[in-house]
Amino acid sequence: MDQDTKIEIRDLNVFAGKTQILKNVNIEIPKNKITVILGPSGCGKTTLLKCLNRLTDLYPELKVSGRIMIDDNNILEAKEDIYKLRQQMGLLSQRPYPLPMTIYNNIAYALKLRGIRNRRETHKLVMHYLQQANLWDEIRTRLREPASRLSIGQQQRLCLARGLAVNPEIILADEPTSALDPISSQFIEETFGRLRNDYTIVLVTHVLRQAKRIADNVVFMYLGEVIEQGSVEEVFGNPKMEKTKLYLGGTFN
Amino acid sequence: MTRAQKIEEKFFKLLMIIATYFILAILAIIIYSIFEKGLKSISWEMLTQVPHGGYYYGKGGGILNAILGSLSLAFGATVLAFIIGMPVALYLNVFLIRHKRVVSVIRFLLDLVWGIPSIVYGAFGFSLMIFFGLQTSLLAGILTVTLFILPIMIRSMDEILCTVPIGLQEAAYSLGSNKSEIAFKIFTRQSFSGIITAVLLSFGRGIGDAAAVLFTAGYTDHLPNGLLEPVATLPLSIFFQLSSPVPEVQNRAYASALVLTLIILIVSLFSRGLGKRYHKTKINF
Numbered sequence: 001m002d003q004d005t006k007i008e009i010r011d012l013n014v015f016a017g018k019t020q021i022l023k024n025v026n027i028e029i030p031k032n033k034i035t036v037i038l039g040p041s042g043c044g045k046t047t048l049l050k051c052l053n054r055l056t057d058l059y060p061e062l063k064v065s066g067r068i069m070i071d072d073n074n075i076l077e078a079k080e081d082i083y084k085l086r087q088q089m090g091l092l093s094q095r096p097y098p099l100p101m102t103i104y105n106n107i108a109y110a111l112k113l114r115g116i117r118n119r120r121e122t123h124k125l126v127m128h129y130l131q132q133a134n135l136w137d138e139i140r141t142r143l144r145e146p147a148s149r150l151s152i153g154q155q156q157r158l159c160l161a162r163g164l165a166v167n168p169e170i171i172l173a174d175e176p177t178s179a180l181d182p183i184s185s186q187f188i189e190e191t192f193g194r195l196r197n198d199y200t201i202v203l204v205t206h207v208l209r210q211a212k213r214i215a216d217n218v219v220f221m222y223l224g225e226v227i228e229q230g231s232v233e234e235v236f237g238n239p240k241m242e243k244t245k246l247y248l249g250g251t252f253n
Numbered sequence: 254m255t256r257a258q259k260i261e262e263k264f265f266k267l268l269m270i271i272a273t274y275f276i277l278a279i280l281a282i283i284i285y286s287i288f289e290k291g292l293k294s295i296s297w298e299m300l301t302q303v304p305h306g307g308y309y310y311g312k313g314g315g316i317l318n319a320i321l322g323s324l325s326l327a328f329g330a331t332v333l334a335f336i337i338g339m340p341v342a343l344y345l346n347v348f349l350i351r352h353k354r355v356v357s358v359i360r361f362l363l364d365l366v367w368g369i370p371s372i373v374y375g376a377f378g379f380s381l382m383i384f385f386g387l388q389t390s391l392l393a394g395i396l397t398v399t400l401f402i403l404p405i406m407i408r409s410m411d412e413i414l415c416t417v418p419i420g421l422q423e424a425a426y427s428l429g430s431n432k433s434e435i436a437f438k439i440f441t442r443q444s445f446s447g448i449i450t451a452v453l454l455s456f457g458r459g460i461g462d463a464a465a466v467l468f469t470a471g472y473t474d475h476l477p478n479g480l481l482e483p484v485a486t487l488p489l490s491i492f493f494q495l496s497s498p499v500p501e502v503q504n505r506a507y508a509s510a511l512v513l514t515l516i517i518l519i520v521s522l523f524s525r526g527l528g529k530r531y532h533k534t535k536i537n538f
């Protein structure tokens with residue numbers, strides 16, 4: 001595997017019964033860069049992300065085959081430490097799912113899973129990650145309130161902080177701003193901008209302008225297949241495939 | 254909306270209103286008659302003493318034996334059913350997530366046994382007692398009532414647990430939680446008030462049932478003293494008092510019914526309060 005490649009996906013196929021959701025997907029995701037996955041609704045972007053952290057295990061109807069190499073380790077074969085493996089990746093989903101506990105414990109829970117139990121260290125790190133997610137100043141006095149009381153935008157930033165708290169190397173984000181107001185979206189996007197040098201970020205988005213603003217690399221998918229991938233300049237500036245041109249031109253979405 | 258649709262809507266609205274008031278009226282009549290007859294014969298003596306002169310003919314004394322008997326029996330059975338039922342319900346929803354067919358078969362079987370009348374559990378408990386050479390006792394009653402309320406406990410928890418959104422589970426798994434953590438930290442918190450309701454429902458069924466305890470717990474004038482001794486229960490005391498030829502004793506049946514109703518009421522209010530306290534951390538999706 002290439003030195004600069006963090007995730008290498010080879011011949012990934014996903015079936016749900018007889019329908020094929022992902023077809024021979026081959027993608028290389030560079031280390032400490034933002035890779036944006038684009039494509040019309042239903043083309044398999046979410047499924048692809050779920051393969052990366054093996055959340056597909058929760059869906060018995062999905063049959064996954066192929067290879068997903070993360071640092072020379074085929075995670076589709078890793079049987080034993082799937083839970084540890086998932087900690088290499090923070091997940092941000094389309095709508096926020098705070099855990100049913102206090103704001104503080106949402107982060108502390110993640111820290112505990114990472115093995116941090118010392119109270120003083122927990123305190124320090126809760127603050128640190130909330131700051132990283134741009135949430136600390138707003139909620140510093142409300143840490144003991146249930147997370148369900150936060151606004152949706154705040155909840156999403158809490159989820160980001162929680163995802164960072166397991167100390168991952170990769171961030172998987174599935175349309176993380178689609179349920180948010182413009183200001184909260186901007187908060188999240190800015191945070192990604194700050195994190196880009198330290199984390200490998202895989203971002204699914206429908207917002208082309210957002211993709212253009214923050215992507216290093218772009219993968220364009222259509223009906224379960226990868227149509228085109230490359231640097232943002234290549235794909236946006238000079239798309240080779242007809243379908244990519246149509247999509248970027250806004251003819252279909 | 255066409256004319257016909259309007260008439261249809263009016264008709265069903267009326268039907269709903271009538272049905273609602275009908276149910277409320279029946280409930281009111283039941284509660285009224287229990288209170289009306291029960292309050293007449295209830296007294297401090299009834300709540301604090303055991304029966305004098307036999308439970309069948311006795312006008313004297315009280316029903317403390319049945320109150321304490323019912324409470325200890327229902328409490329024991331609820332605790333036992335919870336200890337067995339909670340892990341089963343969690344197991345179905347967390348550990349068997351990849352085995353949907355197995356889960357649906359288990360659910361179907363539980364629904365079947367839920368529907369078995371409690372007298373059958375009573376008979377079953379009785380045959381087990383004979384097999385093991387046990388007498389009628391608090392223990393036999395607890396075990397039988399546990400069996401009887403177990404399907405209720407499991408299925409009503411299960412109904413709550415299976416509403417935990419998959420997105421929340423994914424979020425928790427993505428942090429590296431294992432299945433026990435998902436079960437005991439996420440599912441139980443998210444479903445806390447529903448679990449309380451399930452426990453309460455089971456307790457109510459357990460304390461109110463006469464048939465399951467008739468052959469197994471027996472009846473006695475004494476206060477409960479030990480797991481291996483028979484105990485009195487409120488439903489049976491109502492039954493015996495009502496079947497007495499003496500009118501005063503019959504009236505005491507309503508006092509017992511009143512006590513039973515109040516116990517269930519207090520327990521539900523208490524659990525509601527408890528449920529509310531934890532309800533606020535639940536995420537509403």
Ligand SMILES: Nc1ncnc2c1ncn2[C@@H]1O[C@H](COP(=O)(O)OP(=O)(O)OP(=O)(O)O)[C@@H](O)[C@H]1O
Nearest residue numbers: 016021040041042043044045046047048059061062
């Ligand atoms: N568990 C499943 N069982 C059956 N089909 C599924 C399952 N999960 C996803 N699919 C199907 O796979 C296809 C891809 O779904 P996916 O959610 O990955 O699309 P997506 O690209 O994320 O779309 P969107 O942009 O709307 O979120 C869809 O046709 C969907 O219906």
Ligand SMILES: [Mg+2]
Nearest residue numbers: 045046047174
């Ligand atoms: Mg999606």
